[in-house]
Amino acid sequence: MPSHTEWTERQDSATVDVDGHDLDVAFYDEGSGDPVVLLHGIPTWSYLWRDVVPGLEDERRVIVPDMVGYGNSSMEDGFDRSIRAQEEMVDGLLDELGVETVSFVGHDLGGGVGLRYASHRPDAVDELVLSNAVAYDSWPIGTVANLGLPSTVEENGVDGLQEMLDGLYRKTLFDDDPSEEFVEGMKAQWRSERAAVSLCRNAVATNTNHTTELDYGAIAAETLLLWGTDDEFQPVSYAERLRDDLSGAEVRGLDDAEHWVMQDRPDAYREELRSFLVE
Template sequence: MVALDADHEAWTAAQSSTTAVVDGNELDVAYYEAGGDNDGPPAIFLHGIPTWSFLWRGIAPAVAEDRHVIAPDLVGYGNSQRSDDFDRSIRAQTSVLSELIAEAGYDEVDLVAHDIGGGVALRYAAARPEEVRKLVLSNAACFDSWPVEFINSLGVPGVVEGWDDEEFEGKMSFLFAEGAHGEADPEFVAGMRAPWARDGGRTALSRAAVATNTNHTTGIDYGEITAETLCLWGADDVLQPIDNAERLADAVAGDAAVVGLDDAFHWVTHDRTETYREEVRAFLAD
């Protein structure tokens, strides 16, 4: 198990890999996996942009004490495949999720998702409501709430590729700034920045930004989602405000609750790790 204070290199070392076929492309998918044959369906953790499964380092290992957990890197992100020849959109990521679940032979899963990972979870839960028991959504891309201006700017040709090292580090520190005072936690920033700092990473980040498509969440039939849903939200987020959580709770067909965590912004899993972890464990255990 990866400890809470483990860095991104230890998380990478703990990952395994598999493949998924999307639009005829066989793509490498890296994932973190822990836990045994515990009670309940497996819990699958989905990150967003521009993060990777390292986002869940303080959450997934603890949940693995209760059940089997899997936290993949979305294709185009983290240690998954990042070449230029495939789609990285929510539609494509949902296809990857479907393949991973089918390959593992799961009949039912719980999904815990953040940012565009939330869009993936929502799209999957609406298409296969009988396969999703519980759904945790955190500061999720939904309806027409995204992409935000900063992510849009990353997709402009040449912008990210044109940053020098100092500018790149400054942008990442700004994006992952912690709390109301805008202070960035060095370990968190370093972990989130690491995949994009490798060769080809800035191009991969630009490709991920270009692939954001509002139509992939506006087109979801939210009323088809029957999973019991917890909108566990960073209450002070300005990128995905908590009003979106209320809108989601009203839209889904299953029982839904909204829990706002104060002093938490978009990176709620980092800002309020302990409380977030216990809320997730309690919700999935019911």
């Protein structure tokens, strides 16, 4: 699997208008066939999907953006990073790429973006996969709320923030001996002062109103709720609630998997996703 530097080298970039701001959006775009978008959450980036992409791109066009404020997308101050704004980013990026309908796979905040996109544009999303996603009032968790405090960056600096993130990633993986590739790859995007401030801005932009205001009944996409069942951040009870509110939705729980389900159970996650999207 690619290192985080190799992943970066494979990314393309497009300029997208978000709330009147021209922002650079880095994205991976490979494969052919019907397009599928994979969207990460906080505090990750598109590299989260590095092990998932190879199981799809033989049959599907796979588009994997860095949300604005994350990864290799724009990180400067002066724009909104909420999931409402990320929804606008996705819409603008797909317009730039000439894509009208997609399958949408979202994790964490990316799942919240997917819910908004599928609710507001039901004709544009054929299939929706949500993995340990934010929904209703399930977020933000305390750790993310604390990252949004200016004092977190001011008092800890880049090195201190790296230590905090290291602990977060390791604590929330099911395996007591996690992949160093995953931990180091996730931390890599936050290794500058500008990036540390961007993470603070991303965290403070978390807004529960952006999922509580949704009309979940407007979502027409065939939906799979592919969930790590040991997650304390986004418990599987929220997947069960979504199943009740989304017509025909199915919950598939993966045991021995916490929040980073595609890292904890990579083979099972790939198989379930491919079964739903391809086979």
